Every structure is written in C-alpha cells, then in structure tokens.
Amino acid sequence: MSATLVPTPDENDESAAPLATAASRAGDSRQARLRLLLRIRVWLAERIRFSDLQVNLIFAGVVGLMGGFASVAFRIAARWFTGALTLHWPVTEETLAELPDWYRLLVPVLGALAAGFCLWWGSRVGRSGTSTDYMEAITLGDGVLPFRYSLVKSLSALCTIASGGSIGREGPVVALSAMLASLFGRRMHWPTPRLRMLVACGAAAGLAAVQNAPIAGAFFVAEIILGQIVMESFGPLVFASVVATQTVRNFLGESPVYDIPAFRLNSNFEMVPYIGLGLLLGLVGAYYLQLLRVSEKIFARSGIPIWARLAIGGAVVGALGLLSPAVYGNGFAAINALFHQQMLWRGVLLILVVKLLATAATFGSGAVGGVFTPTMFVGAFLGYFVGIALRWLAPGMQFDPLAFALVGMGAFLAAATQAPLMSILVLFELTRDYLIILPLMLACVVSYYVCRGAAGGASIYSESLKRKAAREGQSEPDWSRTLVGDLMRLNPPAVTTDAGFKKIAESFITTRFNYLYVTDQKQHFEGAISLHDVKPYLSDAALADIIIARDVLRDDFPRVGPHDTLRKALATFTHHDGERLPVISDDGEGAIGAGSGLPGDEGDEEGEASGRLLGSISKTDLILAISAAGSKTPAQENPAAANASHLPESGQVK
Amino acid sequence: MSTPSSSSSTECRTTLVTPRRVNLQLQATTQADAILETATLLAGHHAMTSFEKFQEDLLSREAAGPTHLGTCVALPHARTAAVMEILVAAGRSEQGIPFTGLKEPVRLIFVVATPRSAITGYLATVGALARMLRDTNRLERLLHCATPAEFAALLPAV
Numbered sequence: 001m002s003a004t005l006v007p008t009p010d011e012n013d014e015s016a017a018p019l020a021t022a023a024s025r026a027g028d029s030r031q032a033r034l035r036l037l038l039r040i041r042v043w044l045a046e047r048i049r050f051s052d053l054q055v056n057l058i059f060a061g062v063v064g065l066m067g068g069f070a071s072v073a074f075r076i077a078a079r080w081f082t083g084a085l086t087l088h089w090p091v092t093e094e095t096l097a098e099l100p101d102w103y104r105l106l107v108p109v110l111g112a113l114a115a116g117f118c119l120w121w122g123s124r125v126g127r128s129g130t131s132t133d134y135m136e137a138i139t140l141g142d143g144v145l146p147f148r149y150s151l152v153k154s155l156s157a158l159c160t161i162a163s164g165g166s167i168g169r170e171g172p173v174v175a176l177s178a179m180l181a182s183l184f185g186r187r188m189h190w191p192t193p194r195l196r197m198l199v200a201c202g203a204a205a206g207l208a209a210v211q212n213a214p215i216a217g218a219f220f221v222a223e224i225i226l227g228q229i230v231m232e233s234f235g236p237l238v239f240a241s242v243v244a245t246q247t248v249r250n251f252l253g254e255s256p257v258y259d260i261p262a263f264r265l266n267s268n269f270e271m272v273p274y275i276g277l278g279l280l281l282g283l284v285g286a287y288y289l290q291l292l293r294v295s296e297k298i299f300a301r302s303g304i305p306i307w308a309r310l311a312i313g314g315a316v317v318g319a320l321g322l323l324s325p326a327v328y329g330n331g332f333a334a335i336n337a338l339f340h341q342q343m344l345w346r347g348v349l350l351i352l353v354v355k356l357l358a359t360a361a362t363f364g365s366g367a368v369g370g371v372f373t374p375t376m377f378v379g380a381f382l383g384y385f386v387g388i389a390l391r392w393l394a395p396g397m398q399f400d401p402l403a404f405a406l407v408g409m410g411a412f413l414a415a416a417t418q419a420p421l422m423s424i425l426v427l428f429e430l431t432r433d434y435l436i437i438l439p440l441m442l443a444c445v446v447s448y449y450v451c452r453g454a455a456g457g458a459s460i461y462s463e464s465l466k467r468k469a470a471r472e473g474q475s476e477p478d479w480s481r482t483l484v485g486d487l488m489r490l491n492p493p494a495v496t497t498d499a500g501f502k503k504i505a506e507s508f509i510t511t512r513f514n515y516l517y518v519t520d521q522k523q524h525f526e527g528a529i530s531l532h533d534v535k536p537y538l539s540d541a542a543l544a545d546i547i548i549a550r551d552v553l554r555d556d557f558p559r560v561g562p563h564d565t566l567r568k569a570l571a572t573f574t575h576h577d578g579e580r581l582p583v584i585s586d587d588g589e590g591a592i593g594a595g596s597g598l599p600g601d602e603g604d605e606e607g608e609a610s611g612r613l614l615g616s617i618s619k620t621d622l623i624l625a626i627s628a629a630g631s632k633t634p635a636q637e638n639p640a641a642a643n644a645s646h647l648p649e650s651g652q653v654k
Numbered sequence: 655m656s657t658p659s660s661s662s663s664t665e666c667r668t669t670l671v672t673p674r675r676v677n678l679q680l681q682a683t684t685q686a687d688a689i690l691e692t693a694t695l696l697a698g699h700h701a702m703t704s705f706e707k708f709q710e711d712l713l714s715r716e717a718a719g720p721t722h723l724g725t726c727v728a729l730p731h732a733r734t735a736a737v738m739e740i741l742v743a744a745g746r747s748e749q750g751i752p753f754t755g756l757k758e759p760v761r762l763i764f765v766v767a768t769p770r771s772a773i774t775g776y777l778a779t780v781g782a783l784a785r786m787l788r789d790t791n792r793l794e795r796l797l798h799c800a801t802p803a804e805f806a807a808l809l810p811a812v
Contacts, residue, residue, distance in 0.1 A: 497718065498718055498719055500719075530773075533773040533774055533777075534773070534777065536774075536777075537777040537778075537781055540777075540781050540785075542781050542784035542785040542788065543777065543780065543781050543784060545720070545723070545724065546719075546720070546721050546722075546723065546729055546731075546780065546784060547777065547780065548718060548719045550715070550718060551715070551731070551733060551776070552773050552776070552777065554773070555770070
C-alpha cells in the first residue's frame with residue numbers, strides 16, 4: 001500500500017526525492033509500529049475489557065507491598081528498641097521476663113513515658129484537622145490520613161510495644177500501612193471512594209502481614225470496617241493481603257505466627273461443649289468490652305496529661321509482670337507456650353486475670369496499639385480453662401484443653417470484634433487444620449449472637465467509630481447528598497473535533513478506555529468516539545487524511561452533570577456499557593450548537609445542552625461510593641449509643 | 655485485523671454509484687459550487703429527507719478539514735440527519751476545480767451522505783472509495799470514460 005498514515009512529501013518535487021525516500025521509510029516504520037500497537041490495543045480491548053477494576057488490583061498490589069515492608073520495618077524497629085531499653089541483645093520473647101524485678105517494673109514505665117511524650121509532642125506540632133484513625137478514614141472520612149502525625153503515633157506505639165505494653169503490634173502496622181496507602185492514593189489524585197478503598201487495602205495488608213494470614217487481613221477489613229463483601233472492594237483487599245503476606249514471608253519465613261498442635265475431635269458429642277464454650281465466651285466478651293470501656297473512662301476522667309496516663313498504664317503492666325511475665329507484649333509468646341506446655345488451672349487463671357488487667361490498663365491509658373492479639377490471648381486462655389474444667393468434670397470424655405483453647409481464640413474474637421466470619425477464617429488460617437472448622441463455626445456464631453445481645457451490638461472497633469462519629473458528626477459523609485462532581489476525575493483523555501485519524505489512533509493506544517471524548521476548541525463536549533466503531537479502520541491508510549474526529553463521534557453519547565446525584569449517574573450507567581461517563585457543565589454555557597459547527601447536529605434538534613467537558617466519573621468509583629452508603633456505620637446503626645459517649649480521643653489505633 | 659474492504663464485501667454488497675447519480679460534465683468552477691452541483695444528483699432521492707440541510711452539513715464538514723486525496727480526487731462527505739441511508743454521487747469536471755490546500759485541480763468529486771447512526775458504514779464507504787481511487791489505472795479510466803453507465807461500472811460494489 002503506497003499511502004501512509006504519515007503524510008508523504010510531494011512526489012513531483014524531484015529535488016526532494018532522496019529526502020522524500022528517507023522520510024517515506026521512516027514514515028513506513030512508524031506506520032508499521034502504529035499498526036502493531038493498534039492490533040494489540042484492539043485485541044486487549046475485545047478480550048479483557050480493561051476498566052478501573054483491573055487497575056485497582058494493580059495498585060492494591062503496590063499497597064500490599066508497602067504494607068509488607070511496613071510490617072517488617074516495625075518488627076525490626078521494635079526489636080532494636082527493646083534491646084536498647086533492656087540493654088540485651090539479641091532480643092527474644094523472654095528478654096523482659098529474664099530482667100531483674102526492679103528493671104521489669106521500670107521498663108514498661110520508661111516505654112510508656114516515651115510513648116506518652118510522643119503523643120503529647122505530636123499533638124502540639126503535627127496534629128492536623130484530619131483524623132489519624134484509619135477506620136474513620138475508610139468508613140467516615142475522606143480516606144486522608146496525615147503523614148506526620150500518623151508516624152508520630154506509630155512511634156508511640158513502638159515505644160509501648162517494645163517496652164512490654166499489653167497491646168498488639170497489628171494496630172500500628174495496620175495504621176502505618178493504611179497511612180502509606182493514603183499517601184500513595186493522594187499522590188495519584190484519586191477521588192474519595194477509590195482513596196478510601198486504597199486505605200482499606202492498606203489496612204488489610206497490615207493485618208495480613210502481622211498475622212501472616214492473608215485471608216484474615218482481607219476479611220478483617222471487609223467484615224469489620226467496610227461491613228460488606230462486594231467484589232469491587234474485596235478483590236483489591238485480597239490482592240493487597242496476599243502481596244503483603246508474601247513480602248513478609250520473604251523476609252521472615254513461612255512459619256505461622258502460632259506453632260499450633262493438630263486439632264482433635266474425639267467424638268461428635270464434643271460439639272455440645274463447644275456450643276457451651278461459645279455461650280460462655282459470648283457472655284464474657286460483653287464484659288470484656290465493658291472492662292475496656294470502663295478503663296478508658298477512668299483514665300479519661302482523671303484529667304491528667306497523656307504522658308502521665310500512659311506512665312500509669314505502664315506501671316500497672318510492670319507490676320502485673322512481676323506476678324506473671326506473660327502479661328508483657330501482645331501475647332504471641334504466651335499463647336505459643338500454652339500450646340506446648342502442660343499448665344495447671346491456677347496458672348491459667350492467674351495469667352488470664354493479670355492479662356485482662358494489663359490489657360485494660362494499657363488500652364485504657366490511651367496507648368496506641370491493637371487489641372486484636374490480646375483478645376485472642378484472652379480467648380485462648382479462657383478456652384483452655386474451660387477445657388481443664390470439663391476434663392475435671394468428665395474425665396472419661398478425654399476433653400483436650402488445647403482444642404478448647406483454639407476454638408476459644410476464635411469464639412472470643414468473634415464476640416469482641418462482632419465479626420464471626422473473619423474469626424472463623426483467622427483460626428482456620430492459623431491452624432491450617434480443616435478438622436477445627438465445624439466446632440469453630442458453631443462456637444463463633446453462638447458467641448457472636450450472645451455477645452451481640454449482651455453488649456448491644458458493640459465491638460472493640462465500633463466503640464472507636466461511635467465516639468468519633470458523635471464528636472465529629474459533620475465528618476460523616478451523607479452519601480445520599482454526594483454529587484457527581486464530588487467523584488469527578490479531571491482531565492479525561494479527549495481530542496478536538498478536527499483531530500485526524502492518526503491522532504485518534506494514537507489516543508486509543510495511549511489510554512485504556514474504549515471511548516474517546518471529543519470537544520471543540522473551547523472545550524465544549526461534542527460526543528465520543530467508540531473504539532468498537534472505528535477499530536477495523538484505525539490503521540486504514542486510505543482514511544488517514546480525510547476522516548476527522550467529528551466524522552465518527554457519537555453525539556448522542558450519555559453524559560452527566562456535576563450536580564447530578566449518584567442515583568442519576570447510576571441510572572445513566574445502566575444504559576451505557578462504558579467504564580466512564582463524561583461530566584458536562586450544566587451552567588448552560590455552550591448550550592445548543594455553540595461551537596459545534598454542525599448545523600445538522602441531532603443534539604441541537606433535540607434541544608440537548610452541550611456544555612463544557614469538566615471531567616469524567618468512573619463506574620467503579622460510583623459503585624464504591626454507593627456501596628459505602630449501603631453499609632451502615634456503627635453510629636448509624638445505633639445513634640443513641642453514639643451520642644451517649646463523649647470521651648476525648650486517646651489516640652488509639654486498634 | 656481484517657481489511658475493511660474484505661469484511662464489508664462479505665456482509666452486504668451494494669452498488670456504490672448508479673448512472674443516475676453521475677454527472678460527467680460539471681459546470682461549476684469553484685470548490686463549493688462543484689460540491690453542491692455534485693450533491694444535487696442526490697436531491698429527490700427517496701432516502702433524502704432534507705436536501706437543504708444536507709447541503710449545509712456538507713459544506714460545514716468541508717470547512718472543518720480537507721476531503722481531497724492529494725491528487726485530482728475529492729471525497730466531500732458528511733454524516734447528516736438529512737438522509738436515511740448511505741448515498742453517493744459522482745461528478746467529473748473537464749477543466750478541473752481549484753481546491754483549498756491542493757496544487758492540482760480536482761477533476762473527480764464523490765459526494766458521500768451517511769445517516770448519523772451509520773458510523774461503520776460511513777467509514778467502509780469512504781474507505782472503499784479512497785482506496786479504489788488511489789489506483790492510477792482505474793483513475794485514468796474514470797477520467798476518460800464516455801458515459802455515466804461506464805463510469806458507474808468502473809466502481810465496484812461495496
């Protein structure tokens with residue numbers, strides 16, 4: 001074919017012949033490259049139909065990577081800090097327990113003082129108007145987590161955890177990972193629903209990385225924070241969790257966090273005591289939530305500075321540590337010890353009581369950290385205690401306290417978090433043993449319902465959100481009033497009406513969208529070119545110079561205005577197979593034929609306004625926003641409870 | 655990727671130009687007049703709902719960008735609400751007509767009218783015409799044939 005997509009020099013000009021030949025070769029090469037790229041582009045468009053959904057997965061993977069690195073960095077930093085505080089190296093799980101008594105008392109106080117100073121200093125120099133709570137950022141806020149203050153809070157958590165505070169490291173790692181995701185999303189200028197989804201991915205990655213449990217990470221966010229499982233958000237959560245877990249395993253090995261023995265079910269009759277275990281733990285779960293709440297209130301009403309509150313909390317932990325070193329830290333070591341040592345009921349009861357008190361003291365004092373692991377700790381020891389009691393009551397039944405400890409962990413977690421599905425999966429993932437599933441499912445569901453009835457639907461996480469929703473009621477977005485303009489993305493790919501076929505082809509190659517918007521020189525929207533319409537002809541050299549964008553645009557292309565509701569946008573999407581819709585100014589500017597240059601334009605006949613192209617709205621963003629509106633926040637579920645509590649923010653990251 | 659001509663030829667073959675839509679003796683001497691004179695061949699066609707509107711759209715499109723092929727051939731075209739099916743008319747000028755941006759005078763004019771909804775058909779028709787008119791042998795025969803019937807016979811169906 002002699003014609004090219006690139007205009008050739010005048011063939012009649014003989015003096016320009018050598019130049020023309022060289023230019024023609026270069027043009028042929030460019031044309032061939034363009035055709036190849038077009039073929040690939042059309043092939044992909046027809047088979048994969050790329051949309052924001054696939055793109056979200058890629059970015060979720062990046063966030064997962066960041067979450068994994070954040071977890072590894074936090075673990076290493078905590079170990080170094082423990083070494084510096086205790087003057088011991090290498091640091092092991094028993095380092096604190098091996099210190100002299102006076103020093104064991106002192107270390108948690110020193111760490112708590114440092115943690116308190118961090119929070120005090122951070123609140124003076126780095127506090128912004130934006131919340132630092134990742135749960136609030138995902139469910140109530142705009143997905144924005146301040147970088148500096150979040151780092152300060154993570155540093156505070158590091159001090160508490162490294163000095164033996166009875167709190168989990170999953171909280172700060174989850175918060176750190178979520179903050180990095182927020183930062184990443186803001187750099188990408190993502191709209192609020194997508195930014196919130198990215199922060200949710202960060203949270204999932206953080207938990208997956210700490211617990212070495214990707215299923216738990218994904219379900220933790222889906223069930224507890226988002227309150228729903230829709231593939232628009234669940235897919236990225238899974239992706240981020242898996243990448244985070246693999247990243248951590250690359251550095252720290254593949255062994256599970258807990259070295260758990262094989263589960264045994266001696267007879268089907270054992271299902272009955274497991275139901276009883278669920279009943280008991282559901283009830284205790286309600287009191288556990290109350291204990292944490294009362295502890296918080298006592299510290300909050302004391303009126304003393306945050307650093308002093310944390311120091312008191314640290315002193316309580318130090319003192320309780322003299323009775324039993326198991327209170328130190330998140331409890332990983334103590335739970336592992338439980339699974340591999342024969343313990344008597346007195347020892348179990350002592351550890352249980354001191355751990356509960358230590359957790360209440362640390363948590364209540366306002367220390368930054370997680371209660372996920374301490375809650376599993378309490379569940380494991382409670383279950384073990386019940387197992388010992390049953391074995392004593394019915395020695396012939398050969399009840400295994402370890403099996404009750406395992407099921408107890410899950411059941412107590414289900415009660416306290418009000419997330420039975422996540423709890424079942426966490427335990428399944430930790431034990432990697434299918435035999436545990438049946439009793440675990442029963443106990444988790446029973447404890448969930450019992451605790452829900454006894455505690456009025458509260459959970460260790462809902463409390464935080466309720467308070468914040470009550471205190472910052474205005475920050476809770478009313479999604480029914482969210483407009484298209486709030487979700488709009490600026491600068492969508494577009495060409496002008498006089499753009500040639502070559503320009504159109506290049507635009508389709510450089511963007512992943514199947515519709516290319518067309519505007520006039522004054523940015524008035526004229527319609528869109530469908531890749532489907534033009535794909536057989538995009539590389540047709542014969543059309544390169546005589547077809548322009550206005551020849552092939554669809555001027556009846558659906559559109560929305562910035563002041564349209566999300567409901568209207570959704571209705572428009574139901575009649576449109578594209579991933580995006582153009583957002584057109586509805587101020588009347590440019591209406592009816594202005595600048596269109598198309599006297600025969602059908603839109604003019606129908607009186608359709610043709611305003612300026614302001615941006616585009618993505619179907620994925622819209623569904624994420626509407627999904628968020630569909631999942632009620634705890635405050636929305638129980639406004640009375642939300643208004644009842646007016647505690648000052650403690651800076652906790654759970 | 656299949657070539658447009660092969661895919662369209664297997665789906666529906668229609669006569670591109672009938673002898674009634676061919677004028678071998680255009681009288682116009684300017685670009686706009688020559689285009690309108692050729693377009694007049696479509697006036698009164700049952701698929702033409704408003705000839706005035708079609709003329710407006712045709713000239714509007716011509717003003718937006720060149721439609722000549724760089725040789726002595728031009729393909730003025732418009733997607734318009736004034737027609738209900740794709741229509742093509744052809745005109746030949748003995749003396750040639752000066753076109754904007756073209757050194758050589760235009761001697762063959764093919765006017766293409768397409769309904770607004772027929773984007774693919776539009777591209778297929780204009781593409782098929784553009785490709786066949788780049789064939790110098792066929793072009794020579796079109797420039798020298800004696801009757802509209804001979805002219806129409808030189809244009810294969812699409």
